[in-house]
Amino acid sequence: MNHFGRRVTAWIRVKRERHTIRFFLTILAGVVVFYSGLFYLFMPWLEGRHVSAWASFYWTINRLTTTGEQPPSLAYNAPALQALSILVQVSGLAFFFAAFPLAILPALERRLRGAPAMLYPDMQDHIVICGYSPVVESLIDELAVSSRPFRVLDNDMELVRNLQRQGIPALFGDPTEEEDLALAGVEKARYIIANREDEEDNAKIVLSASARSDAKIFALIDDLDHAHYFKYAGASEVLSPKRLLGVYLAEKATASSRRELFGANELAAGYLVVELPVYPGSPFDGLTLRESRIPERSGASIVGIWHRGKLELEPGPDSQMSAENVLVAVGRRDQLLELQELTRTIEVPELAVERHFVIAGFGDVGRAVSEVLAAQGISSTVIEPREKSGEYIHGDATDEVVLRLAKIDEASTLIVASHIDRDNIFTTLVARKINPDLHILARANTADSTDKLYRAGADFVFSLSTVAAQMLAEMLVGDTVFTLAEGLKVLTVPVGRRLAGKTIGRTRIRTRTGCTVIAVIAADGNLQTNPKIDFRLTAGATIVVLGYSAQVAAFKRRFS
16 A cells, blocks of 8 residues: 555544544445435336435435335335345444444443543654653643654543643553554654653563664653663663752752853854843842943843743843843853853852852752752752751751751852742742842742742742753754743744745734744844844844744744
């Protein structure tokens, strides 16, 4: 069978599985029309009597249901019509005694019980995600703006149905079973992600998948001490989302003391975009953009300012900066490094010895933070309510007495890493009251807590699922899309024929997609940030837009 034939067959299989009732009713309607047409044509030819279309339809229904009712006006003696009558009755028996109980009734039962469809057209070079979790939810958000196809395989029936209602390609099956992995197409997959809560299940997935596929297999686990077992089973990469977040928090917290641009992403032609916090004691603390003279002093440009979780786009000369702000800056590496120096506390080298970090929570995330800080020679005090080994303050970080015991009033940075959001919010609130100049980075375990943590006084809030998904997506797709804080995506694309020669206002990018143009890099390397609506886009230039996942996806569909 050629490629077209295989695609048609796959399409029929999908429609039959996902819409069983509609599929068989359509077949039944076609059969009724076909037999009615034959009877309508045969009666005048074989019996010499014309019948109406309605009479032909009535006769066909009687024969299909084998009721035996037949008015004298439809009587016939021709053998061909008698054979047609037998054929119609056999078809009716086949439908009501075979198709109806074997296909339609199970389909109705699946509708009532929630069993999802299981078949999709063939894919290749796709990602098979075994097991759903908050990390996978965020990963799907990342993959939505990528061209890489994916499937989710999970044995939670209701979950799969909900995913399918959202248009997410999800399959109902057990990821630890080879047959269900084959259903997800692991043989043709590019990547396989083992993401079950139970590590033994993940090991089974790795073993089964490696036996059937040459795909690169990622195993997501909590305890990296078990990583070598997954390597033995055939995993290409073993990752711990909690450790990824801990390392990210520590690197982000210590970026101000190192001459490097942590979290910077390249746009094009040597230009980077990076988020730089303004620290207490910075020359910019309390100034407006006009007063700071950032372009003259560093050469970099400001395209946005975070105000405790709220992004101010296209900031004007009178936009205010303070120690609670994070600048979104675009420029060359040397320009951004110069700007970073200006956002730091002037006395950073001297204070590095006297001040220290406080870590609230010493689970997997807090332990990873502590290890990174120790490797950099930075002192830290750990607060943990549970019994742990090592040196730490045993107590509740939401208690003001415990925080003062950890010398929070003398600390430069607090990293709030508990797995309980309520505790993280109260710890942030109390610490901010004690030390207004404290730099606070907080962990959010649910999306609902992010805004509350910012209102409590956090400078940065990071979600476990979001950070892990962003890092995983970068490994999987390496797209020209990357993520800033709060899930905002930055997309860099060449100016194509749909945009070339038009002004930004005429393209209506913001009204059509929701994205904002934050920069345009001309073919000669000249950078224009926050371009006005009358700025004309030219062929060969590169356009940089910012928006959420759905907005960036809409931009790619319409303009890329």
